[in-house]
Amino acid sequence: MSENPLLAPIHGITLEDYSAACAKIGSGLSEEEVAKALGVELPVWQEANLLWPERMKQDATYHIITLFGQYFGEADQHPKFLNLKPAVSAEGTGNIDKIKADKDFYQELEVARQVAYEYGLDGAQWIMDNYGIPVGDFQIAASKWSDQIHQDIQANYAGYNQQQDAYRTKYQQLFAAAQGGNLADDISF
Amino acid sequence: MFSLFQKKYNNPALLEKIRETQERWFTFLGKLEARMEEMSTAAIPELRDLFNQDNDPYKRAHGHMLQGLLGQINQMRHKANEAREENIFCFVSAAEATLPAITSNAGQEYHNALYAFRMACSDRYHLFDEKLNHHITLLQKAAGEQDLEAIYREELTIFENIRDKFSCKQCGGNITIPQMFFIATYVNCPFCKTQNTFMPSTGAQLVLHQARSLAEQRTAHLLHAYEESVPKNETLYKQYLRAMFDEWNKIVPDMAGENEKFYQRLLNDHLINKLK
Numbered sequence: 186m187s188e189n190p191l192l193a194p195i196h197g198i199t200l201e202d203y204s205a206a207c208a209k210i211g212s213g214l215s216e217e218e219v220a221k222a223l224g225v226e227l228p229v230w231q232e233a234n235l236l237w238p239e240r241m242k243q244d245a246t247y248h249i250i251t252l253f254g255q256y257f258g259e260a261d262q263h264p265k266f267l268n269l270k271p272a273v274s275a276e277g278t279g280n281i282d283k284i285k286a287d288k289d290f291y292q293e294l295e296v297a298r299q300v301a302y303e304y305g306l307d308g309a310q311w312i313m314d315n316y317g318i319p320v321g322d323f324q325i326a327a328s329k330w331s332d333q334i335h336q337d338i339q340a341n342y343a344g345y346n347q348q349q350d351a352y353r354t355k356y357q358q359l360f361a362a363a364q365g366g367n368l369a370d371d372i373s374f
Numbered sequence: 375m376f377s378l379f380q381k382k383y384n385n386p387a388l389l390e391k392i393r394e395t396q397e398r399w400f401t402f403l404g405k406l407e408a409r410m411e412e413m414s415t416a417a418i419p420e421l422r423d424l425f426n427q428d429n430d431p432y433k434r435a436h437g438h439m440l441q442g443l444l445g446q447i448n449q450m451r452h453k454a455n456e457a458r459e460e461n462i463f464c465f466v467s468a469a470e471a472t473l474p475a476i477t478s479n480a481g482q483e484y485h486n487a488l489y490a491f492r493m494a495c496s497d498r499y500h501l502f503d504e505k506l507n508h509h510i511t512l513l514q515k516a517a518g519e520q521d522l523e524a525i526y527r528e529e530l531t532i533f534e535n536i537r538d539k540f541s542c543k544q545c546g547g548n549i550t551i552p553q554m555f556f557i558a559t560y561v562n563c564p565f566c567k568t569q570n571t572f573m574p575s576t577g578a579q580l581v582l583h584q585a586r587s588l589a590e591q592r593t594a595h596l597l598h599a600y601e602e603s604v605p606k607n608e609t610l611y612k613q614y615l616r617a618m619f620d621e622w623n624k625i626v627p628d629m630a631g632e633n634e635k636f637y638q639r640l641l642n643d644h645l646i647n648k649l650k
Contacts, residue, residue, distance in 0.1 A: 228571055231557035235582075239632040245639055305442020307434070357449075367449045368413055372405045374398060374457040 191240045191249055198223055198233040200249065204256030205263035206230075211321020213271030222265050258328025260321075261285075277317020284318055284326040288333060291326045294318070296352035304360035383474050383481035392491045395465055399495050402457060403502045406450050414509045417443050418516040425517035431525075431580050436517060443513050451506055454499065462495045522588040526625065529577050530554065544568035556582035556626065582626055589621035608648065615641060 192200060206219045214222075220230035241250045260266065273281065284291045294316065298308035309320045338345045361367045421443075425436040466488055473488075474481035538550040540561075547565035551572055556579055561572045590597075596614035603610055619637045623630040 226571070228558040228560055235557055235629075236632065239629075239636065243632075243635045243639055245643065302438075302441050303445030303448065305438045305440075305445065307438060368446045369406055369409050369450050369453055372402065372409060372453070374402045374461050 189248070191244050192252075195233040195236045195240075196225065196229045198225065198230070198237075200237065200252055201256045201259075201263065202265065203233060203237045204253045205260040205266055206234075207253075208257045208260035208321045208325055209266050209269070209271075211324060212319045213273070213321070214269065218269065222269050224265075254328055254331075258325055258331075260325055271319070273319075274317050277319075280316040280318050281322045284316075284323065285329055288330050291330050292334070292348070293352050294323070295327070296349060297356045298323075300353060300356035300360055303357075304364060306360070383484065385472075385484060388469060388472075388484060389487060391465075392469075392487055395461060396491055396494055399457075399462060400498055403454060403498055406454060407502060407505050410447060410450060410506065410509050413443065413446065414512055417513065421513065421516040422518070425520075431577075431584075433517075433520065440513060444510060447506060447510055447513075451503075454502060458495070458499060462492070466492050519591065522584050522591055525577075525584070526581060526588055529575075529581050532575070533578065540570070540572070542566060542568055543570055553627075554578060554581070556628075582629075585622055585625040585629075588625060589618050592621045593618040611644065612641070615644070 194200075195203075198206075202223055206223060209222075210216065210219055216230060216234075217227060220227050223230060225233075237253075241253065244250065256263075284294065294312055298312055301308035301311040309323070312318050312323060313320070334345075361370075417439075421436060421439060424439055425433055428435050469488055470485070473484050476482075476485050533551075533554045536551075538548065540549040540551060541547065542549055542563035542565065545563060545566040545568065547563055549561060549563055549570060551561060555572055555574050557574065559572050559574075560569050562569055593614055596610070596617055600607060600610035600614050615637065619633055623633055626633075
């Protein structure tokens, strides 16, 4: 048991439980389903859901939020949620597995999501509509690949930027074309 | 013999190219600015209307429209940056490579002309950049602030109207909800003591999430006073932070204990940052 009082469970809900629950809500489970999986009633879950973020706000070392990110990324392995999956299409299931197994696929969709926002679209919804990947699973993938991408940047900064630029150009063209072009496309030097 | 090294470098075509490139650069940026102006003028009233008419408490439709407009402005910035790289910087480098060394008198006129060209183009770019940032601010502020006080007052009224309209799931006895709750909460029946679960409305749940923003709106004048103080008056900051948390606690009294710990953290962070 950790000696850090900020890590003490809230109503029996540990930080690992809480992080996995948040990931699963983001993947489409309801609060009721999550509460049931944790073995508590809704008011107990909602109070824990209120108080864990308070612990993060109080923690000047950012240790709690760092662990939250780590446990969030491991949500698929949490024993209380192993047999609980939201209804997802077959294509969605394939893409959810792919984004957690294929780093390049994740990186491309991350850029697509950002560019979608720049074109006035809800990027997270665009990913859901086009690939069937809910925001929770997307964030699990983000957490999973974070360290490796950081290492890639350190090893080959120019190569990383080149790949990002290529993805960016691809999706800028795609979203601009869907909107009839950019406003200043007709202006040239 | 030495007159060979003093021979004047003569390249009028380069001077003409410098003049022409500068003119094209100014015209190009002017066109982008005009397009930006046109876009902002048309979008600002639309943004305002969308914000006011959108019933979504998170104002997502407004947010997406704003993001799209800012994306277009960034496209224009990107376009200007690319043109600057290709047509100004590269041109200067290529032209300099053809000139006699800067240490010789020959070609001095051309080095000076290129320097003046680079400075003029750079100044014009900074003016463009300032205008671009001005338009970003205009668009971001077009809708103004959400009146969180009005939304909060409305939720209080709704709660007062419904608080005694609940009945026990076990005995049917009348239950009065003792205070405004923002999350699902157990409420005991005063007659049979059965534990009932009270589910707050979506609007009431939102009050919890907007409480800090509302407290900040209420105390914005205090933060402004601190920000305007020269040198920064730390007493004013502490007054603001205390008042903001007091207001926050008034809105969600059940969170006062947790909020106090957060208050201490923010105060400490502020003091540490001041010492850096």
